[in-house]
Amino acid sequence: MLFAVFPESVNSDIGETQPIQSTRLRVCIRSKLMWIIFTVMIIAIITIPTAIILTKKGNVVETNLTTKPSTTITTAKEAVWILTGSMSSARAYHTASILPNGNVLVTGGTADRKTVLNSAEVYNPFTGLWTTTGSMNTGRLHHTASILTNGSVLVAGGTTDGIVISSRAEVYDPSTGLWTNTGRMSTARCLHTASIFANGNVLVAGGITGAGTVLSSAEVYNPFTGLWTNTGKMNPARYCHTQITLTNGDVLVAHGFNDSPLLSSAEVYNPSTRLWATTSTKNTARILHIQVTLKNGNVLVAGGTGKGGTVLSSAEVYDLSTGIWTTAGTMNTARYRHTASILTNGNILVVGGIVDESNITSNAEVYG
Secondary structure, three states: OOOOOOOOEEEOOOOOEEEOOHHHHHOOOOOOOOOOOOOOEEOOOOOOHHHHOOOOOOEEEEEEEOOEEEEEEEOOOOOOOEEOOOOOOOOEOOEEEEOOOOOEEEEOOEOOOOOEOOOEEEEEOOOOEEEEEOOOOOOOEOOEEEEOOOOOEEEEOOEOOOOOEOOOEEEEEOOOOEEEEEOOOOOOOEOOEEEEOOOOOEEEEOOEOOOOOEOOOEEEEEOOOOEEEEEOOOOOOOEOOEEEEOOOOOEEEEOOEOOOOEOOOEEEEEOOOOEEEEOOOOOOOOEOOEEEEOOOOOEEEEOOEOHHHOEOOEEEEEEOOOOEEEEEEEOOOOOEOOEEEEOOOOOEEEEOOEEEOOEEOOOEEEEO
């Protein structure tokens, strides 16, 4: 069966074959998964305007008006879920990116544990329908996808055929639906992370190589030249982590694995100094989670797997102003290897993921 996501050998960028230490990679992926079709659900932003409000307890505020006091009771309304269109292909280990027009681009992944997909499709939140778009030049999973400032999408690295760990990258043009190859990363990597700076450059960090080496290295992609440049290294090396650009321009990296320990640490990259600095430790060590920026600039982390392989429903929020993590409730479904997208109204759409060794979920939920 092809789907040795973590194969026993891997081709290097110069055509040589290198052994891969699959035991480290298997920590992230359960080998006995049963794949089912992902069905995406999305909140009814237009037809049900109350859906964008989280459920909270009502607050009572007393106010004095002219001659007599009055009491105002404010009760937040519950969010709701409505079934929407299904993708044309079942897939997991894919990426999902919000395009400038509000549509969602999904790329790559696998549908059957045997074939790595090069296909891509676009979701229209106004019609609730999916349409296929141009296929990538290379099938891949465990890759990254980044929205560039011109609206294009940069896809980099990953496992390209279930065997090879790649340094290749390509760019999607939403106006034509076509993909174009661009410069290669200096290091082939998968299970890495990527985020974009205000100047349009893209930072890629960490991951794991074909030889099974956990990476502390990071590199920056310049979309104007199509070239990659090495930058400061993380401490410690990590993979299966998350990464996001903060509103102040820095980049936050959190959690992941370093060889075998499950990390609860986080660190921040300063693009001006090109150096990393540690920040406060999170409440729960986790991997294979999601990490997104909220409307107020704080960062939400949710789901993943914790110590002992426990699938998590918990969430926490990083306060940008204090650098401190606090708990943020729980999702309805514990999950890992899911995706999260920021909707145009600022809410967070969480989709799919793995719930246990035998099941991949099709459900979705919104935080906002």
